[in-house]
Amino acid sequence: MKTKLQTYVDAENFMYESFLRAQAYIPKADDSVTRDPKRARWLLDQLGKPDQGIKTVLVAGSKGKGSTSHLISILLRGLGYRVGLFTSPHLIQFTERIQVNGQQISELDFLRLTRKIEPYVNELETKLERVAYQGPIGLALSVAWLYFKEQQIDFAVIEAGRGGRFDEANVVSNQWAALSSLFPEHLDTLGPTIEDIIWHKLGIVKGETTTVIVNHQQHAILETLRSELSHIKDLRVYGEQFQADSIQLDRSGITFQLRTERADYGRLHLPLLGAFQANNAATAVACCESIIGDRFPEQLLRDTLAQARWPGRCELLSQNPTVIADGAINAVSALYIQELVETIGFQKVISIVGVPVDKDYEGVIRVVSGFSEQVIISTPDLSHKSFSAEAFIFAKKMNRSSREITPLDKALEFAKQQPGVDLILIVGTQTFIGNAKRLYR
Known part of the structure; x- marks a missing residue:
């Protein structure tokens, strides 16, 4: 069959075609109404079920699921396993979403495997109503599993999307499920209550x-989770079976005390900024202990964590002045x-904010205004997201010296010219952070 996909860019654009075709007709409603993961399962079945027989960890949550997925993958690699990692969204290039042992899929392999799914995607596309679509996560997942199968991985670590129960990533069988911290988010598609959100996230806990x-969870959320998970024989809860204590933060990362029901690992160092990363690391270690049925070799754990990197999460981009990017x-x-700002003791902070209209831009602006001398509202150079004109008005209320400068490169240039600034904080959606990383290549 003749393909229309001639280049890597063609293949990447193909991931979005079905969604963009239907986007104008998709109602603003709960994921249970607007998303149908059965299409992603159908596609994998047509491709020969490449996910079957591969041990899989699925990760969902509101904050830290990407970091947790990454850390589980790093630790399993440290143990000598060959590990496939699937995450979303990407920062700079789509191929970041699909990795084996820390190396992202090549553009040529991505194009080759996208051509392989193309006829099945096109076949299903002709049968869909205008409101129905094949999502980019489902299509990317099919490419990922074909690649993982070729690469003969031992484990797959799969990050769920915004929900869990109706995510295309949730169509695979998973023996292990990890839940990062939960809180009210995506209330239009997962809510309106925290109980609704918990129900969506718990969709990754299936019969197998x-x-x-x-x-770590808020008390009320933990009690709900404990009740809903009472049938799980191997339930490991932060603060009970594992915990990170005595967390200290400096410009090189975090140090913390880690204990689990299997071991007291002493003080560990993780070269990631943000105290919450200690909790994510503890969760990842607890997951790996369950997988291997034993404690993690202590020196190996230290060496492996010391190599951890997670782009776009309190990531140091430059110094003099310090430039940090975070996907809050x-x-x-x-x-x-x-x-982080208060612990390290930055004095003059300029925050550049690029949070889209469907996220909590007011919440982000309110918080950063409290420690920033100036807030700049900006947008990425290219994005499919919409950014509210109200963001600048709200920023002015929170901080009178706020400005609106677009796109990001001009905002960054302005911030650098301000005398005495010792931290430029770039915060916003992953597209915004990806734009920042490109500027510092």
Whole structure:
């Protein structure tokens, strides 16, 4: 069959075609109404079920699921396993979403495997109503599993999207499920209540799931999770079976004390900024202990964590002045940045904010205004997201010296010219952070 996909760019654009075709007709409603993961399962079945027989960890949550997925993958690699990692969204290039042992799929392999799914995608496309679509996560997942099969991986670590129960990533069988911290988010598609959000996230715990690892949660949320997971024999909860204590933060990362029911690992160092990363690391270690049925070799754990990197999460982009980028899109995430700023002791901070209209831009602006001498509202150079004109008006209310400068490169140039600035904080959606990373290549 003749393909229309001639280049890598063609293949990347193909990931979005079905969604963009239907976008204008998709109602603003709960994921249970607007998303149908059965299409992603159908596609994998047509491709020969490449996911079958591969041990899989699925990760969902509101904050830290990407970091947790990454850390689980790094730790399993440290143990000598060959690991496939699937995450979303990407920062700079679509191929970042699909990795084996820390190396992203090549453009040529991505094009080759996208051509392989193309006829099945086109076949289903002719049968869909205008409101129905094949999502980019489902299409990318099919490419990922074909690649993982070719690469003969031992484990797959799959990050769910915004929800869980109706995510295309959730169509695979997973023995392990990890839940990062939960809080009210995406209320239009997952809410309106926290109980609704919990129900969506718990969709990754299926009949074949035998182990669930739960990161630090608010008390009421934890009690709900404990009730809903009472049937799980191997339930590991932060603060009970594992915990990170004595967390200290400096410009080189975090140090913390880690204990689990299997071991007291002493003080560990993780070269990631943000105290919350200690909780994510503890969750990842607890998951890996369950997988290997033993404690993690202590020196190997130290060496492996020391190599950890997670782009776009309190990531240091430059120094003199210090430039940090973080993908915070709500007030809770922004509070972690505030902790970082206050702990390290930055004096003059300029925050450049690019949070789209469907996220908590007011919450982010409110938090960063509290520690920033100036807030700049900006947008990425290219994005499919919409950004509210009200963001600048709100920023002015929070901080009278706020400005609106677009796109990001001009905002960054302005911030650098201000005398005495010792931290430029770039915060917003992953497209915005990806734009920042390109500027510092």
